[in-house]
Amino acid sequence: MPQKKSTPEKKVDFGQCYAELEQIIDWFDTGEIDLDEGLKKFERGLDLAQKCRERLAEVETRVNELKLKFGETL
Amino acid sequence: MRNYSVTEFIGFLNAALNEAVFPDGVAIEGEIAEYRVSQGKWIWFLLKDNDSVLPCFGTVWKLKQPIEDGLQVRIYGQPKVHERSGKFSVVVDRVEPVGEGALKRAYELLRKTLEQEGLFDPIRKRPLPKFPRRIGLVASRESAAYSDFLRILGNRWSDVEVNSVHVQVQGKDAIGDIISALSFFSAHPELADVLVLTRGGGSLEDLQAFNSEEVTRAVFSSKIPIVVGVGHERDETLADFAADVRASTPSNAAEIVVPDRIEIRAAIESLRHRLVGRMEQTINDRLTGMDRSVRVMERGIMSSISSFRHRQRDLADAFSLFVDRVAGSVRDLSRLEAGLFTASDLFLTRLSGRLLNGSRLLESFNPKSVLRRGYAIARYQGQPIKDAAAVAIGGRLDVELHQGQVGARVEEIIKSKNQ
Numbered sequence: 001m002p003q004k005k006s007t008p009e010k011k012v013d014f015g016q017c018y019a020e021l022e023q024i025i026d027w028f029d030t031g032e033i034d035l036d037e038g039l040k041k042f043e044r045g046l047d048l049a050q051k052c053r054e055r056l057a058e059v060e061t062r063v064n065e066l067k068l069k070f071g072e073t074l
Numbered sequence: 075m076r077n078y079s080v081t082e083f084i085g086f087l088n089a090a091l092n093e094a095v096f097p098d099g100v101a102i103e104g105e106i107a108e109y110r111v112s113q114g115k116w117i118w119f120l121l122k123d124n125d126s127v128l129p130c131f132g133t134v135w136k137l138k139q140p141i142e143d144g145l146q147v148r149i150y151g152q153p154k155v156h157e158r159s160g161k162f163s164v165v166v167d168r169v170e171p172v173g174e175g176a177l178k179r180a181y182e183l184l185r186k187t188l189e190q191e192g193l194f195d196p197i198r199k200r201p202l203p204k205f206p207r208r209i210g211l212v213a214s215r216e217s218a219a220y221s222d223f224l225r226i227l228g229n230r231w232s233d234v235e236v237n238s239v240h241v242q243v244q245g246k247d248a249i250g251d252i253i254s255a256l257s258f259f260s261a262h263p264e265l266a267d268v269l270v271l272t273r274g275g276g277s278l279e280d281l282q283a284f285n286s287e288e289v290t291r292a293v294f295s296s297k298i299p300i301v302v303g304v305g306h307e308r309d310e311t312l313a314d315f316a317a318d319v320r321a322s323t324p325s326n327a328a329e330i331v332v333p334d335r336i337e338i339r340a341a342i343e344s345l346r347h348r349l350v351g352r353m354e355q356t357i358n359d360r361l362t363g364m365d366r367s368v369r370v371m372e373r374g375i376m377s378s379i380s381s382f383r384h385r386q387r388d389l390a391d392a393f394s395l396f397v398d399r400v401a402g403s404v405r406d407l408s409r410l411e412a413g414l415f416t417a418s419d420l421f422l423t424r425l426s427g428r429l430l431n432g433s434r435l436l437e438s439f440n441p442k443s444v445l446r447r448g449y450a451i452a453r454y455q456g457q458p459i460k461d462a463a464a465v466a467i468g469g470r471l472d473v474e475l476h477q478g479q480v481g482a483r484v485e486e487i488i489k490s491k492n493q
Contacts, residue, residue, distance in 0.1 A: 014233045015205030018338075021345050028352035035360055042353040049346040056335050056342075061228050063236040065215070066265075068258055 014055045021048040084155050091153050099152050102128065102164065103172055106145045117141075121149060121164070131156075132166035138287050139169045140183035146176035177278040181285050185312055188287070193294045194315040200299045202319060202331065203267045209331055210266030210298065211238040212255040219243075219274045219303075219324035226328035231335055237265045243273035248283035253292040260297040268331050269298045271313065272324040275305030284311035293317055303327030445476040462487050 024045040028038070078086065104121035111117050117132040119141065130149060141147070151166040171180035188194065209227075213220040215238070224236065239258065241251035252271065259266050271293065273284070283289055284304050293300055294316040303321030304311045314320040321327035441451060451474040452459045459465060469484045 013207070015203065015207065018205060018342070021342070021349075025345055025348050025352065028349070028356070033356045033359075035356065038353065038356045042349060045349040046346065049342050049349070052342045053339065055233055056339060061224075061232050061234055061236065063224060063238055066237055066239050068239050068255065 012051045012055050014052060017048045017052050017055065021045055021052065024048070081157065084157050084160070087155050091155075096153065099150055099167070100164065101148055101150050103146070103148045104128065106141055106147055107143050109141055109143050117166075119143075121147070129161065129163040130166050131163045132169075136167060137169055139171070139180060140187050141169060142179070142183060145171060145179055145183075146173045147180075148172045174278055177282070177285075181278065181312070184285070184287055184290075185315070188290060188312060188316070193290060198294075200318045202299050202301065205333065206234060206267040206331055208235045208237060208264075208266050210259040210269040211236050212241055212252060212259075212269065212271045213238070213273060213324070214243045215240045217243065217274055219272045222274075223270065223272055223303075223324040223328045226325045227332055230328065231332035234332060244276065244280050244283060249286050249288050252283060252289050256292045256296050256300075260295075263298055266298050269296060269300040270303065270321075270327050270331060271300060271317070272303040272321070272327050273305070274324065275309050281305060281309060281311050284313040286312075289313050290316045301327050301330050303330075442476075445474065448476070450475050462489055 024041045027041060102121060104123050107120040107122050107127070109117075109119040111134060115134055117134060117137055119130050121128045121130050130151070132151070139147075147169045148171075149164065149166045150168040150170075151164045153162070154165050155162050171177045192198065211220070211223065213223065220238075227234070227236070239255040241255050242248045243252070256269070256271070259269055273281075275281075278285070281304060284302075290312040293302060293313045299318045301319045301321050302311070302313045302317035303324050303326055304314055306323060310320075319330055321330050445451065453472045453474070454465050454469060456472075457464075459471070465471065465484050465487065467484050467487060471482045471484060473480045473482055
Protein backbone atom coordinates (compact mmCIF):
# COMPACT_ATOMS: atom_id res chain seq x y z
CA MET A 1 0.00 0.00 0.00
CA PRO A 2 2.66 2.61 0.76
CA GLN A 3 4.32 3.68 -2.49
CA LYS A 4 8.07 3.42 -2.36
CA LYS A 5 10.59 4.92 -4.77
CA SER A 6 10.95 8.67 -4.58
CA THR A 7 8.58 9.09 -1.66
CA PRO A 8 10.65 9.68 1.49
CA GLU A 9 9.29 6.58 3.22
CA LYS A 10 12.78 5.41 4.14
CA LYS A 11 12.99 8.26 6.61
CA VAL A 12 13.87 7.84 10.23
CA ASP A 13 10.99 6.81 12.43
CA PHE A 14 11.04 9.26 15.28
CA GLY A 15 9.26 6.99 17.74
CA GLN A 16 11.65 4.10 17.08
CA CYS A 17 14.70 6.35 17.38
CA TYR A 18 13.47 7.84 20.61
CA ALA A 19 12.55 4.45 22.07
CA GLU A 20 15.96 3.04 21.16
CA LEU A 21 17.66 6.04 22.74
CA GLU A 22 15.70 5.45 25.95
CA GLN A 23 16.63 1.77 25.84
CA ILE A 24 20.30 2.66 25.58
CA ILE A 25 20.05 4.91 28.62
CA ASP A 26 18.27 2.12 30.49
CA TRP A 27 21.02 -0.24 29.44
CA PHE A 28 23.60 2.08 30.91
CA ASP A 29 21.57 2.27 34.10
CA THR A 30 21.54 -1.48 34.61
CA GLY A 31 25.23 -1.48 35.61
CA GLU A 32 27.86 -4.06 34.63
CA ILE A 33 28.91 -2.30 31.49
CA ASP A 34 31.25 -3.77 28.97
CA LEU A 35 33.45 -0.93 27.81
CA ASP A 36 33.52 -1.87 24.13
CA GLU A 37 29.79 -2.38 24.00
CA GLY A 38 29.32 0.77 26.04
CA LEU A 39 31.27 2.80 23.52
CA LYS A 40 29.26 1.31 20.68
CA LYS A 41 25.99 2.10 22.42
CA PHE A 42 27.22 5.53 23.33
CA GLU A 43 27.96 6.34 19.70
CA ARG A 44 24.64 4.89 18.63
CA GLY A 45 22.88 6.96 21.30
CA LEU A 46 24.49 10.19 20.16
CA ASP A 47 23.58 9.32 16.60
CA LEU A 48 19.95 8.65 17.58
CA ALA A 49 19.71 11.89 19.54
CA GLN A 50 21.00 13.74 16.49
CA LYS A 51 18.54 11.95 14.20
CA CYS A 52 15.65 12.77 16.52
CA ARG A 53 16.60 16.43 16.58
CA GLU A 54 16.90 16.59 12.82
CA ARG A 55 13.63 14.78 12.40
CA LEU A 56 11.89 17.29 14.66
CA ALA A 57 13.17 20.13 12.57
CA GLU A 58 12.33 18.85 9.13
CA VAL A 59 8.87 17.33 9.03
CA GLU A 60 5.56 18.93 8.27
CA THR A 61 2.21 17.55 9.31
CA ARG A 62 0.35 16.04 6.42
CA VAL A 63 -3.44 15.90 6.36
CA ASN A 64 -5.16 13.44 4.04
CA GLU A 65 -8.84 13.96 3.53
CA LEU A 66 -10.38 10.53 3.14
CA LYS A 67 -13.66 10.36 1.28
CA LEU A 68 -15.89 7.64 2.60
CA LYS A 69 -19.16 6.59 1.11
CA PHE A 70 -20.83 5.75 4.32
CA GLY A 71 -23.44 3.32 3.03
CA GLU A 72 -20.72 0.98 1.81
CA THR A 73 -18.30 0.84 4.66
CA LEU A 74 -20.60 -0.86 7.08
CA MET B 75 -73.00 -1.40 4.90
CA ARG B 76 -70.44 -4.07 4.65
CA ASN B 77 -70.25 -6.97 7.03
CA TYR B 78 -66.92 -8.00 8.49
CA SER B 79 -65.77 -10.84 10.54
CA VAL B 80 -63.86 -9.66 13.63
CA THR B 81 -60.59 -10.72 12.15
CA GLU B 82 -61.45 -9.06 8.85
CA PHE B 83 -62.38 -5.88 10.63
CA ILE B 84 -59.22 -5.65 12.70
CA GLY B 85 -57.17 -6.51 9.66
CA PHE B 86 -58.89 -3.78 7.67
CA LEU B 87 -58.45 -1.29 10.47
CA ASN B 88 -54.76 -1.99 10.81
CA ALA B 89 -54.24 -1.84 7.06
CA ALA B 90 -56.07 1.46 6.85
CA LEU B 91 -54.07 2.94 9.71
CA ASN B 92 -50.72 1.80 8.42
CA GLU B 93 -51.11 2.18 4.70
CA ALA B 94 -53.59 4.97 4.27
CA VAL B 95 -53.54 7.14 7.35
CA PHE B 96 -49.95 6.86 8.64
CA PRO B 97 -47.89 5.42 5.81
CA ASP B 98 -44.71 6.89 7.34
CA GLY B 99 -45.61 5.86 10.84
CA VAL B 100 -46.25 8.30 13.64
CA ALA B 101 -44.13 10.37 15.96
CA ILE B 102 -45.83 11.23 19.23
CA GLU B 103 -44.48 13.17 22.18
CA GLY B 104 -45.55 12.58 25.74
CA GLU B 105 -44.53 11.43 29.18
CA ILE B 106 -44.00 7.80 30.05
CA ALA B 107 -46.15 6.19 32.70
CA GLU B 108 -46.78 2.69 34.01
CA TYR B 109 -43.69 1.37 32.32
CA ARG B 110 -43.24 -2.37 32.67
CA VAL B 111 -41.45 -5.28 31.04
CA SER B 112 -43.04 -8.72 30.93
CA GLN B 113 -41.19 -12.00 30.49
CA GLY B 114 -38.03 -10.01 29.81
CA LYS B 115 -39.28 -9.45 26.28
CA TRP B 116 -42.35 -7.25 26.05
CA ILE B 117 -42.43 -3.60 27.00
CA TRP B 118 -45.64 -1.86 27.97
CA PHE B 119 -46.14 1.74 28.91
CA LEU B 120 -48.56 4.59 28.62
CA LEU B 121 -47.70 7.78 26.84
CA LYS B 122 -49.61 10.65 28.35
CA ASP B 123 -50.08 14.34 28.44
CA ASN B 124 -52.28 16.42 30.67
CA ASP B 125 -55.54 15.14 29.20
CA SER B 126 -54.98 11.84 27.47
CA VAL B 127 -53.22 8.51 27.64
CA LEU B 128 -52.04 6.24 24.83
CA PRO B 129 -51.08 2.59 25.37
CA CYS B 130 -47.75 1.68 23.82
CA PHE B 131 -46.11 -1.64 23.17
CA GLY B 132 -42.58 -2.59 22.18
CA THR B 133 -39.90 -5.24 22.46
CA VAL B 134 -36.71 -5.07 24.46
CA TRP B 135 -34.54 -5.80 21.44
CA LYS B 136 -35.93 -2.86 19.56
CA LEU B 137 -36.13 -0.28 22.31
CA LYS B 138 -32.55 0.16 23.41
CA GLN B 139 -33.12 3.50 25.05
CA PRO B 140 -33.59 3.02 28.78
CA ILE B 141 -37.00 4.22 29.83
CA GLU B 142 -38.58 5.09 33.12
CA ASP B 143 -41.80 6.67 34.28
CA GLY B 144 -41.92 10.42 33.98
CA LEU B 145 -39.49 10.52 31.07
CA GLN B 146 -40.47 12.97 28.35
CA VAL B 147 -40.08 11.17 25.04
CA ARG B 148 -40.90 11.13 21.41
CA ILE B 149 -41.94 7.73 20.21
CA TYR B 150 -41.80 6.51 16.61
CA GLY B 151 -44.01 3.62 15.54
CA GLN B 152 -47.23 2.32 14.09
CA PRO B 153 -50.70 2.35 15.65
CA LYS B 154 -52.27 -1.06 15.81
CA VAL B 155 -55.27 -2.93 17.09
CA HIS B 156 -54.23 -6.27 18.49
CA GLU B 157 -56.18 -9.21 17.18
CA ARG B 158 -56.15 -11.25 20.33
CA SER B 159 -57.08 -8.62 22.83
CA GLY B 160 -58.82 -6.08 20.66
CA LYS B 161 -56.82 -3.46 22.41
CA PHE B 162 -55.36 -0.52 20.69
CA SER B 163 -51.75 0.56 21.11
CA VAL B 164 -48.88 2.07 19.30
CA VAL B 165 -46.19 -0.45 18.41
CA VAL B 166 -43.07 1.51 19.18
CA ASP B 167 -39.92 1.20 17.05
CA ARG B 168 -37.86 3.92 18.64
CA VAL B 169 -38.00 6.14 21.68
CA GLU B 170 -36.01 9.29 22.05
CA PRO B 171 -35.98 11.64 24.98
CA VAL B 172 -37.05 15.20 24.35
CA GLY B 173 -36.28 18.36 26.27
CA GLU B 174 -33.21 19.10 28.36
CA GLY B 175 -34.57 17.47 31.50
CA ALA B 176 -35.58 14.29 29.72
CA LEU B 177 -32.32 14.13 27.84
CA LYS B 178 -30.43 14.47 31.08
CA ARG B 179 -32.52 11.80 32.66
CA ALA B 180 -32.12 9.51 29.65
CA TYR B 181 -28.42 10.20 29.68
CA GLU B 182 -28.19 9.19 33.32
CA LEU B 183 -30.18 6.03 32.70
CA LEU B 184 -28.04 4.98 29.77
CA ARG B 185 -24.86 5.88 31.55
CA LYS B 186 -25.81 3.64 34.44
CA THR B 187 -26.71 0.77 32.14
CA LEU B 188 -23.51 0.99 30.12
CA GLU B 189 -21.43 1.46 33.20
CA GLN B 190 -22.83 -1.73 34.67
CA GLU B 191 -22.02 -3.46 31.44
CA GLY B 192 -18.39 -2.40 31.83
CA LEU B 193 -18.08 -0.03 28.90
CA PHE B 194 -16.39 2.61 31.02
CA ASP B 195 -14.19 0.23 32.95
CA PRO B 196 -10.73 1.71 33.48
CA ILE B 197 -9.22 -1.77 33.02
CA ARG B 198 -10.37 -1.69 29.42
CA LYS B 199 -8.51 1.52 28.63
CA ARG B 200 -5.53 1.11 26.32
CA PRO B 201 -2.42 3.24 26.37
CA LEU B 202 -1.89 5.58 23.43
CA PRO B 203 1.23 5.42 21.29
CA LYS B 204 3.77 7.93 22.49
CA PHE B 205 4.69 9.11 19.02
CA PRO B 206 1.81 8.26 16.68
CA ARG B 207 2.76 8.25 13.00
CA ARG B 208 -0.80 8.31 11.72
CA ILE B 209 -3.83 9.82 13.37
CA GLY B 210 -7.34 8.96 12.24
CA LEU B 211 -9.47 12.05 12.71
CA VAL B 212 -13.25 11.73 12.83
CA ALA B 213 -14.80 15.17 12.87
CA SER B 214 -16.84 17.58 10.82
CA ARG B 215 -14.56 19.43 8.42
CA GLU B 216 -16.63 22.56 8.79
CA SER B 217 -16.32 22.59 12.55
CA ALA B 218 -14.10 24.75 14.69
CA ALA B 219 -13.16 21.51 16.44
CA TYR B 220 -11.54 20.24 13.27
CA SER B 221 -9.41 23.33 12.69
CA ASP B 222 -8.60 23.74 16.39
CA PHE B 223 -7.39 20.18 16.56
CA LEU B 224 -5.17 20.50 13.49
CA ARG B 225 -3.82 23.88 14.57
CA ILE B 226 -2.77 22.67 18.01
CA LEU B 227 -1.45 19.46 16.49
CA GLY B 228 0.77 21.45 14.12
CA ASN B 229 1.95 23.74 16.89
CA ARG B 230 3.04 20.86 19.05
CA TRP B 231 4.29 18.23 16.70
CA SER B 232 5.15 17.67 13.10
CA ASP B 233 6.12 14.08 12.49
CA VAL B 234 2.61 12.81 11.89
CA GLU B 235 0.14 12.09 9.13
CA VAL B 236 -3.51 12.83 9.72
CA ASN B 237 -6.12 10.73 7.95
CA SER B 238 -9.33 12.64 8.31
CA VAL B 239 -12.85 11.38 7.74
CA HIS B 240 -15.61 13.92 7.56
CA VAL B 241 -18.75 13.12 9.50
CA GLN B 242 -21.91 14.88 10.58
CA VAL B 243 -21.65 15.44 14.30
CA GLN B 244 -25.26 16.28 14.93
CA GLY B 245 -28.58 15.69 13.28
CA LYS B 246 -30.08 12.52 11.93
CA ASP B 247 -26.97 11.30 10.06
CA ALA B 248 -24.53 11.89 12.88
CA ILE B 249 -24.80 8.52 14.59
CA GLY B 250 -24.57 6.54 11.36
CA ASP B 251 -21.66 8.65 10.07
CA ILE B 252 -19.65 8.30 13.23
CA ILE B 253 -20.21 4.57 13.54
CA SER B 254 -19.22 4.09 9.89
CA ALA B 255 -16.09 6.17 10.29
CA LEU B 256 -14.99 4.28 13.39
CA SER B 257 -15.61 0.90 11.85
CA PHE B 258 -13.81 2.03 8.69
CA PHE B 259 -10.68 2.76 10.74
CA SER B 260 -11.04 -0.49 12.67
CA ALA B 261 -10.99 -2.22 9.29
CA HIS B 262 -7.94 -0.20 8.17
CA PRO B 263 -5.56 -0.15 11.10
CA GLU B 264 -2.71 0.85 8.77
CA LEU B 265 -4.31 4.27 8.45
CA ALA B 266 -4.16 5.18 12.11
CA ASP B 267 -2.19 4.38 15.26
CA VAL B 268 -4.70 6.39 17.23
CA LEU B 269 -8.18 7.77 16.54
CA VAL B 270 -9.58 11.11 17.51
CA LEU B 271 -13.32 11.67 17.59
CA THR B 272 -14.10 15.27 18.26
CA ARG B 273 -16.61 18.06 18.01
CA GLY B 274 -17.19 21.41 19.66
CA GLY B 275 -19.49 22.06 22.56
CA GLY B 276 -23.23 22.30 22.39
CA SER B 277 -26.47 21.68 24.13
CA LEU B 278 -27.34 18.20 25.31
CA GLU B 279 -29.51 17.95 22.23
CA ASP B 280 -26.59 18.88 19.98
CA LEU B 281 -24.39 16.30 21.65
CA GLN B 282 -27.01 13.61 21.44
CA ALA B 283 -25.11 11.48 18.96
CA PHE B 284 -22.20 11.35 21.40
CA ASN B 285 -24.57 10.29 24.13
CA SER B 286 -26.23 7.62 22.04
CA GLU B 287 -25.77 4.02 22.87
CA GLU B 288 -24.70 3.24 19.30
CA VAL B 289 -21.83 5.72 19.18
CA THR B 290 -20.78 4.87 22.72
CA ARG B 291 -20.60 1.21 21.80
CA ALA B 292 -18.76 1.99 18.58
CA VAL B 293 -16.18 3.98 20.54
CA PHE B 294 -15.88 1.17 23.04
CA SER B 295 -15.31 -1.45 20.36
CA SER B 296 -12.84 0.53 18.27
CA LYS B 297 -9.86 -1.69 17.48
CA ILE B 298 -7.59 1.34 17.47
CA PRO B 299 -7.00 3.29 20.69
CA ILE B 300 -9.31 6.25 20.63
CA VAL B 301 -9.43 9.69 22.15
CA VAL B 302 -12.79 11.40 22.32
CA GLY B 303 -12.89 15.13 22.82
CA VAL B 304 -16.32 16.67 22.77
CA GLY B 305 -17.41 20.16 23.60
CA HIS B 306 -16.11 22.30 26.38
CA GLU B 307 -14.50 21.38 29.64
CA ARG B 308 -17.79 20.57 31.32
CA ASP B 309 -19.39 18.46 28.63
CA GLU B 310 -19.09 14.83 29.43
CA THR B 311 -20.62 12.56 26.85
CA LEU B 312 -21.02 8.83 27.11
CA ALA B 313 -18.66 8.46 24.15
CA ASP B 314 -16.06 10.29 26.25
CA PHE B 315 -16.42 7.74 29.01
CA ALA B 316 -16.08 4.82 26.62
CA ALA B 317 -12.93 6.26 25.03
CA ASP B 318 -9.47 5.04 25.97
CA VAL B 319 -8.62 8.61 26.85
CA ARG B 320 -11.05 11.44 27.31
CA ALA B 321 -10.11 14.88 26.08
CA SER B 322 -11.92 17.90 27.45
CA THR B 323 -11.84 19.84 24.18
CA PRO B 324 -10.68 19.31 20.58
CA SER B 325 -7.48 21.24 21.39
CA ASN B 326 -6.93 19.06 24.42
CA ALA B 327 -7.33 16.02 22.16
CA ALA B 328 -4.40 17.30 20.10
CA GLU B 329 -2.37 17.82 23.26
CA ILE B 330 -3.11 14.28 24.29
CA VAL B 331 -2.30 12.49 21.06
CA VAL B 332 0.99 14.16 20.25
CA PRO B 333 3.83 15.33 22.45
CA ASP B 334 5.08 18.89 22.45
CA ARG B 335 8.17 19.22 20.31
CA ILE B 336 9.73 21.74 22.71
CA GLU B 337 9.37 19.26 25.56
CA ILE B 338 10.65 16.43 23.40
CA ARG B 339 13.60 18.49 22.26
CA ALA B 340 14.41 19.11 25.92
CA ALA B 341 13.87 15.43 26.67
CA ILE B 342 16.25 14.44 23.87
CA GLU B 343 18.80 16.90 25.27
CA SER B 344 18.39 15.40 28.69
CA LEU B 345 18.71 11.87 27.31
CA ARG B 346 21.83 12.89 25.44
CA HIS B 347 23.17 14.45 28.60
CA ARG B 348 22.49 11.34 30.60
CA LEU B 349 24.09 9.24 27.90
CA VAL B 350 27.27 11.30 28.01
CA GLY B 351 27.18 11.23 31.81
CA ARG B 352 26.80 7.45 31.86
CA MET B 353 29.63 7.02 29.41
CA GLU B 354 31.92 9.28 31.42
CA GLN B 355 30.98 7.43 34.53
CA THR B 356 31.70 4.14 32.83
CA ILE B 357 35.10 5.32 31.69
CA ASN B 358 35.89 6.77 35.12
CA ASP B 359 34.85 3.55 36.76
CA ARG B 360 37.07 1.71 34.37
CA LEU B 361 40.00 4.05 35.06
CA THR B 362 39.54 3.63 38.79
CA GLY B 363 39.46 -0.09 38.20
CA MET B 364 42.63 0.15 36.18
CA ASP B 365 44.35 2.24 38.85
CA ARG B 366 43.42 -0.36 41.35
CA SER B 367 44.73 -3.11 39.10
CA VAL B 368 47.95 -1.21 38.54
CA ARG B 369 48.32 -0.76 42.26
CA VAL B 370 47.69 -4.44 42.80
CA MET B 371 50.25 -5.27 40.16
CA GLU B 372 52.75 -2.86 41.65
CA ARG B 373 52.26 -4.37 45.01
CA GLY B 374 52.67 -7.79 43.46
CA ILE B 375 55.87 -6.80 41.75
CA MET B 376 57.25 -5.14 44.86
CA SER B 377 56.51 -8.18 46.90
CA SER B 378 58.10 -10.35 44.23
CA ILE B 379 61.17 -8.16 44.33
CA SER B 380 61.36 -8.23 48.08
CA SER B 381 60.83 -11.94 48.09
CA PHE B 382 63.54 -12.17 45.48
CA ARG B 383 65.77 -10.19 47.77
CA HIS B 384 64.89 -12.54 50.54
CA ARG B 385 65.78 -15.41 48.32
CA GLN B 386 68.98 -13.73 47.35
CA ARG B 387 69.83 -13.24 50.96
CA ASP B 388 68.85 -16.81 51.71
CA LEU B 389 71.02 -17.91 48.87
CA ALA B 390 73.93 -15.82 50.11
CA ASP B 391 73.38 -17.21 53.56
CA ALA B 392 73.24 -20.69 52.21
CA PHE B 393 76.34 -20.06 50.18
CA SER B 394 78.29 -18.71 53.09
CA LEU B 395 77.09 -21.61 55.13
CA PHE B 396 78.31 -23.85 52.38
CA VAL B 397 81.62 -22.03 52.26
CA ASP B 398 81.89 -22.37 56.01
CA ARG B 399 81.16 -25.99 55.76
CA VAL B 400 83.68 -26.46 53.01
CA ALA B 401 86.20 -24.53 55.04
CA GLY B 402 85.32 -26.66 58.03
CA SER B 403 85.71 -29.73 55.94
CA VAL B 404 89.07 -28.49 54.73
CA ARG B 405 90.07 -27.83 58.30
CA ASP B 406 88.86 -31.25 59.28
CA LEU B 407 90.75 -32.71 56.41
CA SER B 408 94.00 -31.08 57.37
CA ARG B 409 93.42 -32.14 60.91
CA LEU B 410 92.80 -35.60 59.67
CA GLU B 411 95.87 -35.38 57.55
CA ALA B 412 97.90 -34.20 60.50
CA GLY B 413 96.47 -37.01 62.56
CA LEU B 414 97.23 -39.35 59.81
CA PHE B 415 100.78 -38.21 59.69
CA THR B 416 101.11 -38.50 63.40
CA ALA B 417 99.61 -41.93 63.33
CA SER B 418 101.78 -43.06 60.52
CA ASP B 419 104.84 -41.68 62.25
CA LEU B 420 103.98 -43.59 65.30
CA PHE B 421 103.25 -46.63 63.26
CA LEU B 422 106.50 -46.32 61.44
CA THR B 423 108.42 -45.75 64.60
CA ARG B 424 106.81 -48.77 66.11
CA LEU B 425 107.30 -50.68 62.98
CA SER B 426 110.96 -49.76 62.84
CA GLY B 427 111.36 -50.64 66.49
CA ARG B 428 109.80 -53.95 65.88
CA LEU B 429 111.92 -54.42 62.84
CA LEU B 430 114.96 -53.67 64.89
CA ASN B 431 113.94 -56.12 67.58
CA GLY B 432 113.07 -58.66 64.98
CA SER B 433 116.34 -58.28 63.26
CA ARG B 434 118.06 -58.58 66.60
CA LEU B 435 116.13 -61.69 67.31
CA LEU B 436 116.87 -62.97 63.88
CA GLU B 437 120.43 -62.12 64.46
CA SER B 438 120.38 -64.03 67.67
CA PHE B 439 119.23 -67.11 65.76
CA ASN B 440 122.10 -66.86 63.28
CA PRO B 441 124.53 -69.72 64.08
CA LYS B 442 127.41 -67.59 63.02
CA SER B 443 126.60 -65.09 65.71
CA VAL B 444 126.71 -67.96 68.26
CA LEU B 445 130.17 -68.74 67.04
CA ARG B 446 131.13 -65.24 68.04
CA ARG B 447 130.37 -66.08 71.59
CA GLY B 448 132.80 -69.06 71.40
CA TYR B 449 130.64 -71.82 70.12
CA ALA B 450 131.87 -74.02 67.19
CA ILE B 451 130.17 -76.17 64.63
CA ALA B 452 131.60 -79.62 64.09
CA ARG B 453 130.88 -81.29 60.83
CA TYR B 454 131.60 -84.89 59.91
CA GLN B 455 131.64 -85.62 56.27
CA GLY B 456 130.08 -82.16 55.66
CA GLN B 457 127.22 -82.70 58.09
CA PRO B 458 126.94 -80.95 61.45
CA ILE B 459 127.33 -83.59 64.17
CA LYS B 460 124.55 -83.71 66.71
CA ASP B 461 125.24 -87.29 68.10
CA ALA B 462 128.62 -88.77 69.14
CA ALA B 463 127.63 -92.09 67.75
CA ALA B 464 127.66 -90.62 64.26
CA VAL B 465 131.42 -90.46 64.17
CA ALA B 466 134.08 -93.01 64.26
CA ILE B 467 137.46 -92.91 65.93
CA GLY B 468 140.04 -91.54 63.73
CA GLY B 469 137.42 -89.77 61.64
CA ARG B 470 138.11 -86.30 60.47
CA LEU B 471 136.07 -83.51 61.80
CA ASP B 472 135.85 -80.06 60.30
CA VAL B 473 135.34 -77.57 63.07
CA GLU B 474 134.12 -74.12 62.15
CA LEU B 475 135.02 -71.36 64.51
CA HIS B 476 134.00 -67.73 64.62
CA GLN B 477 136.92 -66.99 62.61
CA GLY B 478 138.41 -69.77 60.48
CA GLN B 479 138.25 -73.60 60.65
CA VAL B 480 140.25 -76.37 61.99
CA GLY B 481 140.56 -80.03 60.99
CA ALA B 482 140.63 -82.55 63.85
CA ARG B 483 140.71 -86.31 64.47
CA VAL B 484 138.32 -88.20 66.67
CA GLU B 485 140.29 -89.79 69.55
CA GLU B 486 137.54 -90.86 71.90
CA ILE B 487 133.86 -91.32 71.67
CA ILE B 488 131.94 -90.67 74.80
CA LYS B 489 128.35 -91.58 74.54
CA SER B 490 125.77 -89.80 76.75
CA LYS B 491 124.39 -91.80 79.67
CA ASN B 492 120.82 -92.00 78.54
CA GLN B 493 121.87 -93.77 75.35
